[in-house]
Amino acid sequence: MIYRFRLTEDEYDYDVLTAVTAYLDCEHYAWLHARNYSHYEILEDGPTTSRIIQHSKYLGITFKQHHFREYLPPSEFRMSSDKPFPIYTHTRFTERADGGVHRTVDVSVDLPWPLWPLRGLLAAHLRRYDARVYGEDAAAAERRARYLGKNNWLWAFRPSQFLLHKDAVIAAFREQIAARGLVLDESASQ
């Protein structure tokens, strides 16, 4: 039985590219979000799609999830996960007039019928989980801003940084990135 709901709608005072690079940075998942994600393994990194194994902890239980993730440039993402039951998410980052970012996440879960009466509790649990993970990302963005300056995402495009779908992000934000003086040559996208 499909249960659809809006997981969250919130605001951050950094720009869209900061949010996109934070989302696609593979290297932070297993340490920054260690309380929820104890394992993060990339099986396939295509131009805009990826397959990942992630161990996620819900209600004290660790689920070994297979994720299929899709980047819809410039700033939308779809994700499907197989455990504990099929979960689909659609995340959108949109720019606000003041330079901040608005995030919406829509979720649909394919619930086994015995869990249907618990769907409200499940949504509340996923909201707490999401708020904790995004709180960690926002705190990391603040720390980074303190040391590197606000909206400084140049780190993400270093040749040594493993950012999922880096070429697609560079193509979608080419003007904004070039305006910061980053030379976008072959080595910047490897």
Ligand SMILES: [Fe+2]
């Ligand atoms: Fe994160």
